[in-house]
Amino acid sequence: MSGFIRFLQTLDYMRIVLGICILVDGYPLIFFFRETLKLAPGSTAFTAAALAGGLVLMVPFTLFRRLYRPNVTMFWMGVGFILLSIFYMYVYMGDPGFKDYTKDMIYYAYVFIFLFLLINIPNDIARVFIPVVILFTLVSNLGLVYSLATNPTWVIGQRATITLGDSDDGSGNPHAFARNAFMGVVACVIWALRPQTGLLFRLISLFSGVLSLAILILTQTRSGILALLIALAFFMFYNVRPAQVRMAVRGIFRPIPIITIILGIVGIVIFFQRFSDTYGILYSYVLAFAERNLENIYALLGLKAKGVAYKATLDASAANRSVSANFLSNVLVGHIYMLILGFGYKYLYLDIPIVEALTNLGVLGFVLFAGVNGMTFYHVQKIMRTNPNPMSTFLAYFYMLIFVMLFTNGRPYEIAFWFPLALMIRFMGVEHLFPAYLSDHPPVKESEQFVVVPNAQSA
Structure with missing residues (x-):
């Protein structure tokens, strides 16, 4: 009976993690159903409904009855930045033609609900987190492959993405598919290298990991490839010792x-x-x-x-960042006082989120946004060094993509940042609060410690 109850509990945790995946990495599947299967071409309402469905899947049976401690400092910094963004949107608008108040407020509401649900979710989801991510990214990648194979306008050499709307020029969002592929590579490597992983799931991980790597290359996104190289460098730094390198070199010959x-x-x-x-x-x-x-x-x-x-x-993205750098340089030289409060909400799209947080939301916005990411990076280094559990290790390496995006693409208010950052707020720096059975390095129990007994003859 206990085994059946544990099975049902595992299914419940998998449901919750599936909801998290839809929020953090749902766009590839949403685009597949929306555009490839023509369920709702070009519909933002379909996207919003799909994300809402992810939130519903996340609702635990212990809602409101049991709350789990997040990283409190990161929590208040993140909440403070979002509230500041909402305040600027209504009080200090930098874009005079801005009309998307309702749309932005819906996405901010999604972030708050997501963060609240994460606080209600038990730490035990860690034991099913990686397998669900692997299967989710695999299905998303297969959906992209099907879309490319059935799209007569897509040819070899174009970036791998699903065409949005009625456009026939291969337009789309390759960054969403690069994120999915990056997550797939990280999750598959973690699970394939884990000694406890069975042979069948190890083979699935290897297949999914190779497919994810191929998709990442086909998307031709510099940020994704750079993040993967940085993640690999950190993995080598924290996990490969000189003695292991020497042993491997000797073994080759x-x-x-x-x-x-x-x-x-x-x-x-x-x-x-x-x-x-x-x-x-x-x-x-x-x-x-x-x-x-x-x-x-x-x-x-x-x-x-x-x-x-x-x-x-x-190219367009690099040119935009070059213009952004020149804009910041001009502000620092002649209008540095404007950085105290910033130029207003969404004043200028700089394509460098960390800089836009400063120029548009001022010093306070920069401190809050940079503070959340700085603290996340600090905890990431600790997790990479200790590898406390597969979920925390995955989040640490996944953050490398978010870290690269801070300097390469997007805006600081986007859910592309805040859904992943909400995960970091909930699970980063609180690994010591996880139950011992979730850890790959559980502490030694007092009963298991060795006790040196003096020799009676020597007494």
């Missing part, structure tokens, strides 16, 4: 590893000879990605590319 490497190289060569189109596709993606980034570097340095007659130019 043994007969079986050498034979395996040779067979692997031969297999790769044969594969690309048999499927030459695959090599061409990979080569074109790498070349296009390199050219696009080199073009931005040339433009920033004022150099020429593709011949003497062609002057390199920045």
Whole structure:
């Protein structure tokens, strides 16, 4: 009977985590149902309803009866920033043509409800969190693959995304799919490396992880790829010791590893000879990605590319950030006093969220927004060093994408920031409050400690 009750409890926790996934990473599936399956093309009401459905799935049976402690300092900083944004929206509007009061208030309400529900959710969801994320990202990736395969306007070389509305030029939001892919890679690596993971789920993790990595590359999002490289660097720094590197190098020069490497190289060569189109596709993606980034570097340095007659130019996103940097420079030189209160809510879209928090919401907005992210980064380093449990480890590495986005794309008020940050507020810095059975390194019980008994003969 106890086993059946635990099974039902596990299903309940999986329901809650599914709701969290819809809020944090639901756009790929929403776009799939909305645009690919044509349930509600271009409908923002469908998106809002789907997110509301995620909130409903998150409601625990212990709602209002049991609250769990978040990171209190981060909590008040986050709530303070959102309240400040709402205050500025009604009192100090920077955009005179702004009309989306209702839309923004709905999304702010979603953030508050999400954060409140997280405080009601038990820490025990940690034991099912990673498997649900892996399955959710896998389904989302397969939905994207189906959409690309059935879209006659999509061709190899375009960014992997689902076309929005009636546009036939491949327009969409590749960053949403890059986030899903990034989450998939992180979750799959954590679960595949975990000793307790069974063989079947390990194989599913490997398959899903490889697919997520391929999708991340196909989206051609610099922020996603950069975040993955940073996450990999932190993983190597905290988990790989020099002695392990030396042991691995010595192990390579043994007969079986050498034979395996040779067979692997031969297999790769044969594969690309048999499927030459695959090599061409990979080569074109790498070349296009390199050219696009080199073009931005040339433009920033004022150099020429593709011949003497062609002057390199920045792409749209890089050009916008360059303009934003110039705007901040001009403000610091001639109008620095304006940064005390800022220029007003959504005064200027800078595409650098951490800077926009300062220029639009002033010093207080910057302190609150930067404070939440600074404290999160501090706890991330501790978690990466100790790996207390799979869920906390996942959130730590997932934050690398949010960290990169602080300097590369988006606005500080967007739910793309605040849904993940709400997760960090709820679970970062409170790992010591989790039950011991959720930890990968549970503390030794007093009864399990060794006691040295003096030798009776020596007494």
